[in-house]
Amino acid sequence: GAGVSQSPSNKVTEKGKDVELRCDPISGHTALYWYRQSLGQGLEFLIYFQGNSAPDKSGLPSDRFSAERTGGSVSTLTIQRTQQEDSAVYLCASSFQAGGVNEQFFGPGTRLTVL
Amino acid sequence: GEDVEQSLFLSVREGDSSVINCTYTDSSSTYLYWYKQEPGAGLQLLTYIFSNMDMKQDQRLTVLLNKKDKHLSLRIADTQTGDSAIYFCAERRTGGGNKLTFGTGTQLKVEL
Numbered sequence: 001g002a003g004v005s006q007s008p009s010n011k012v013t014e015k016g017k018d019v020e021l022r023c024d025p026i027s028g029h030t031a032l033y034w035y036r037q038s039l040g041q042g043l044e045f046l047i048y049f050q051g052n053s054a055p056d057k058s059g060l061p062s063d064r065f066s067a068e069r070t071g072g073s074v075s076t077l078t079i080q081r082t083q084q085e086d087s088a089v090y091l092c093a094s095s096f097q098a099g100g101v102n103e104q105f106f107g108p109g110t111r112l113t114v115l
Numbered sequence: 116g117e118d119v120e121q122s123l124f125l126s127v128r129e130g131d132s133s134v135i136n137c138t139y140t141d142s143s144s145t146y147l148y149w150y151k152q153e154p155g156a157g158l159q160l161l162t163y164i165f166s167n168m169d170m171k172q173d174q175r176l177t178v179l180l181n182k183k184d185k186h187l188s189l190r191i192a193d194t195q196t197g198d199s200a201i202y203f204c205a206e207r208r209t210g211g212g213n214k215l216t217f218g219t220g221t222q223l224k225v226e227l
Contacts, residue, residue, distance in 0.1 A: 033213075033214065035215075042217060042219050043203065045215065048212060048214055056214060059214070091157065091158065093158075095213075099213075101165075102146070102207065102213055103160055103163070105160070106157040106158040106159070108157045
């Protein structure tokens with residue numbers, strides 16, 4: 001079946017603009033995660049959804065970052081007033097359930113470049 | 116410390132065994148994982164180990180867990196050029212919910 005998909009694959013934006021990144025999880029997966037990967041910080045957790053609610057937002061670096069998930073499926077990560085330090089690869093993952101082994105399947109990522 | 120640590124680089128010859136090491140932070144972490152990332156690709160789960168196990172073998176992969184030292188290793192037998200990638204260990208911390216805390220990643224280069 002289809003894996004986790006993300007769009008766009010690449011996004012170049014100017015400092016100060018808002019961006020939206022989209023994640024389509026594997027069908028039937030109830031849990032969805034956003035991570036980001038950057039040279040200086042490695043792989044960092046951002047936010048986790050169980051269904052449409054986000055019990056853990058502890059990794060969002062500032063109030064410029066927000067995310068939502070609708071219909072227990074697609075999720076959008078929004079970054080307002082982008083800064084150069086937001087440049088990174090944003091990875092989305094989904095898992096069938098949050099407990100147990102919790103095997104997370106990752107998408108290919110969105111590479112964000114803020115000029 | 117707070118970081119999950121790995122050595123940055125490892126170079127091996129094709130056919131040799133590779134051992135990638137990881138030091139994690141939470142002795143009560145329930146699951147520990149190894150992910151592989153190839154250039155331009157997403158993360159692929161290779162294997163995982165539950166914290167009450169010492170060893171897990173899966174074809175060419177062997178995971179060893181030393182809970183006392185909080186040390187995790189991944190051994191790849193008969194390493195092939197297709198194994199060249201970045202390998203990340205990750206832990207799911209007790210009380211950390213379902214998020215994964217990743218190591219810094221080890222770049223494995225397999226030479227002919």
